[in-house]
Amino acid sequence: METESIYRSTRRHFSRIQKEQILQEHRDFGVPIAVLARKNGLNAVTIYQWKRNMTEDDGSITLEKIRALVAENTTLRQHNNLLKIKVADLSVTNDILADAISIAKKTEFLKQAKLLEKSKNPKI
Numbered sequence: 001m002e003t004e005s006i007y008r009s010t011r012r013h014f015s016r017i018q019k020e021q022i023l024q025e026h027r028d029f030g031v032p033i034a035v036l037a038r039k040n041g042l043n044a045v046t047i048y049q050w051k052r053n054m055t056e057d058d059g060s061i062t063l064e065k066i067r068a069l070v071a072e073n074t075t076l077r078q079h080n081n082l083l084k085i086k087v088a089d090l091s092v093t094n095d096i097l098a099d100a101i102s103i104a105k106k107t108e109f110l111k112q113a114k115l116l117e118k119s120k121n122p123k124i
Contacts, residue, residue, distance in 0.1 A: 012041070019050045026051070 014022075022040060025031045026047075033051075037044040 019054065022047065023051055023054060 022036055026033055026036055033044050033047050036042075037047055
């Protein structure tokens, strides 16, 4: 006797239009998601995922999005230019300090050399 599994793994696929219709019932008529899930033979989590995915940015290009991106781009360019100026100033400061340290080391080395020379030749 062959035993047939009670649970069949038939996966239903819904088109975007079908998903939107199910979610529209929830938005327009206030039908609870649990009721929609039972009515359509779905898990409520699936409908929540659809809702989250469809309310996220759908990737369509609108004039508002373009304006926002242009404004953001302008702001970022200005900020980038300010950062470039600050980096240049810090680079110059760093070079000056490195030169000052080098000069200080040479001066200290010369002082020590003179002291060493004086200790070798006490007549000078």
